[in-house]
Amino acid sequence: QVQVVQSGAEVKKPGASVRVSCKASGYSFTSNYMHWVRQAPGQGLEWLGIINPSGGSSFYAENFQGRVTMTRDTSTSTVYMELSSLRFEDTAVYYCARGFDDISGFLDYWGQGTPVTVSS
Amino acid sequence: DIQMTQSPSSLSAFVGHRVTITCRASQDISNSLAWFQQKPGKAPKSLIYGAFSLQSGVPSKFSGSGFGTDFTLTISNLQPEDFATYYCQQYDSYPYTFGQGTKLEIK
Numbered sequence: 001q002v003q004v005v006q007s008g009a010e011v012k013k014p015g016a017s018v019r020v021s022c023k024a025s026g027y028s029f030t031s032n033y034m035h036w037v038r039q040a041p042g043q044g045l046e047w048l049g050i051i052n053p054s055g056g057s058s059f060y061a062e063n064f065q066g067r068v069t070m071t072r073d074t075s076t077s078t079v080y081m082e083l084s085s086l087r088f089e090d091t092a093v094y095y096c097a098r099g100f101d102d103i104s105g106f107l108d109y110w111g112q113g114t115p116v117t118v119s120s
Numbered sequence: 121d122i123q124m125t126q127s128p129s130s131l132s133a134f135v136g137h138r139v140t141i142t143c144r145a146s147q148d149i150s151n152s153l154a155w156f157q158q159k160p161g162k163a164p165k166s167l168i169y170g171a172f173s174l175q176s177g178v179p180s181k182f183s184g185s186g187f188g189t190d191f192t193l194t195i196s197n198l199q200p201e202d203f204a205t206y207y208c209q210q211y212d213s214y215p216y217t218f219g220q221g222t223k224l225e226i227k
Binding site (some may be wrong): 037049061063095097104108109111 | 152154170207212
């Protein structure tokens with residue numbers, strides 16, 4: 001069965017970087033895009049961007065361009081999201097979610113979420 | 121960016137009743153619309169894609185409709201486990217965007 005498992009909680013200081021991992025299993029890793037979405041405490045969902053695990057190409061939301069980098073390791077079926085120059089307002093739960101087979105924009109399977117806290 | 125506006129922001133309903141949530145896009149998105157359910161402390165769960173197609177394993181009490189800019193999610197025969205927050209999301213064009221959410225509570 002499809003599974004998407006994320007790394008554990010992180011606490012970072014302002015200005016630092018954080019890298020969150022997302023390990024996929026139960027399907028052909030390079031056949032489906034992977035998205036990243038975040039949710040600040042008590043707030044709604046915000047889309048960060050998407051990566052194609054096949055070739056490694058990515059697209060980032062304008063709000064995060066210059067600060068976010070999405071990469072993948074096909075040998076371990078893992079995608080990574082790194083966010084730099086962290087600010088207090090980056091405190092959120094970060095989710096990875098798989099793009100559906102023929103409709104890559106539909107997020108069908110979600111990871112459990114990784115809480116990231118930015119605190120001095 | 122395409123703005124997604126849900127209404128209402130919150131609503132309460134009785135067990136056994138039916139509710140409808142509306143989602144409006146700021147421009148035509150064809151049928152590139154998905155719905156998600158989220159419970160406190162949990163990841164969102166996918167319900168519907170393509171405006172009306174049920175994700176595998178989702179019960180038929182959930183139904184979606186709409187095209188272009190106006191969409192609805194209807195939940196019939198409400199049960200305690202259905203009380204949650206619901207989000208719509210457009211995937212017509214980057215950046216993908218979500219509605220602000222509709223919190224469904226038990227009356």
